[in-house]
Amino acid sequence: MSDSARVHIEELRLSGYRAFENARLQLDDLTVLVGRNGAGKSTLIDALEFVRDALSDSLANALERRGGIEALLHHGARAAEELSVAIRLRLSYQYLHAVWNRTGLPFELGTLHEGATVTYGFRIGRRRGGLGFEVKKEVVRSGAQMFMRSGKASWRLNDMPWSGVRLASSDALALPFVAELDAVYRALLEALKTSVRSYSLSPASIRVEPPISGASILNRDGSNAGDVLHHLERNKADATWINRHLAAITPGVVRVRSETAAGRRLIRFHQRYNKSKTAGVVFDIGDMSDGTLRCLAILLALRQKPAPALVCIEEVEDSVHPAALSVLLDAISASTSRCQVLLTSHSPEALSHPAVTPERVRVVEWREGCSQLFKLSPGAEEMSRPPRSVGKLLRTNALFTAKDSERVEGDFFKAP
Structure with missing residues (x-):
């Protein structure tokens, strides 16, 4: 099985997470986040890591590394009492089949011959009484399969025999327990624990x-x-x-x-x-x-x-000569056949590379007391076509965004 056929992360959803009141980041094979310093670019990458850390270690430790739940809750124009994070990803049939071969867990091969698109997420908030935190909701949705866990530490998985099993604590995620029962959930857990690698590289x-x-x-x-x-x-x-x-x-x-x-x-x-x-x-x-x-x-x-499914690189242009930057971006573009790449940049030279098409650009801006995520406006998209570029628009302060921000509408944990 080739690495590129394993996992594809399609979308990140945030609600009440640090500077973001509500945001929906759709990921391409190459995605470039553009925005001023402090706009929230690094927060989007941190949210992807937060889910990974919460599942590979524990939710409590993932929160503690970030200063606790109070440090993550949104404190903008409207302060949040809860925060929600969700990731939508596609698991290939080959990936699912490999997990099934290795674990022997139940797996309906016939129904998933084209793979599975899965949405996983959770909502957490302060514990009643103000001490600590608790999981208010945890959801997995994939076609006909569904797992939902309530804030009372009970959970149900369709109508299977283990429905109604209770967790020992309301501050632990249930997916690691569910993953012991079904190959799809095991594949989801393994993907979320290993698929994101982010880099803030230090020459020292x-x-x-x-x-x-x-x-x-x-x-x-x-x-x-x-x-x-x-x-x-x-x-x-x-x-x-x-x-x-x-x-x-x-x-x-x-x-x-x-x-x-x-x-x-x-x-x-x-x-x-x-x-x-x-x-x-x-x-x-x-x-x-x-x-x-x-x-x-x-x-x-x-x-x-x-x-990994997704490699995140912050400030790709840092300390790199413009001529070398072009070669580096050539390598990044060629590597999208192996993995997705998410870059942050505010360099006109980086944004002028042919691989940085307007469809791959997301603009992060601070508006109305919170960070918001935008695609380019239709006019900016047209103006950045060759021989012009996204970098040229940035240099002339003409990187205009769409009217409406990228938000989650309706059910935050809805299936694709």
Whole structure:
């Protein structure tokens, strides 16, 4: 099964979450968030991570890392008493079948030959009395299958025998328990726990070269880049892809390689000497620019294995020369066959790349006491067609948005 056939995240929904009173983010193969500093771009990525953290660790720990429920509740023009998060994603038949083969859990193969589109979400609020929090509602909807959990720690799953089982606590999510009963719910849980990887890369952290860990998944700050590079070097196609793009980003670089010394994973850059076709000079990671290190980490994030469904990269243009940025965006565009990519940017150069079409752009703005999400207006879409670009509109302050923001209308947990 190819990585690209596994999971596709279609939509994120938020209500009462930090600066967002109500927002609906539809995700393409490549999605670019544009907005001023503090508009709410990072909050959208954090919400995706919040769901992942709540299911892979616990809801209590996910909240605590973010300062508790009071730090997440919306305090705009209308203060929220509850917050809701939901994600809609598509699970391929191959992915579902692999989970069924591995677990042996019940699975109606005949009804899901085209895969399953699933909406999962939950609503949480302050516990009565003001101490702590509790889950008010938790929902999974996928075609004829439905799981719903009430705020009284009871839950029901269609008319199956385990309907009515009670959880021990109202501050825990039920999906991990339901996932032990059905292959679709197990596949959903595994997808939500592993499908989102977000990056705010730090060249200083990359330069540390920590002890060997053997990890194949890149850390958020890129600090284990050497381990990920070492893992990818085992595949010639991956190593060639990284070296080819890095050579185009940093002139003179022939290849980048991982090495070991004193139990630490090192990264060495081999650079061409004069007009020689071979690498003549080897540079330590401390000799390379911030831009080169960020580009290397982004390339590793795009190529890491297993491939996440969605790779989120904040401020893709940071420390990167405009010429190198074009090469980097070429690599990002080519990688959308392996995974979805979500970028944040306020760079006219990045937004002028051919891959950044108006349909892929979402504008985040602070209006009426809250963050709101918009698509481009029809006029702006037309004006950003080649030979013009989204970046040119941004540079001239003409990135006009649609009249209405992207919101969830009606039932927040509705099925697609």
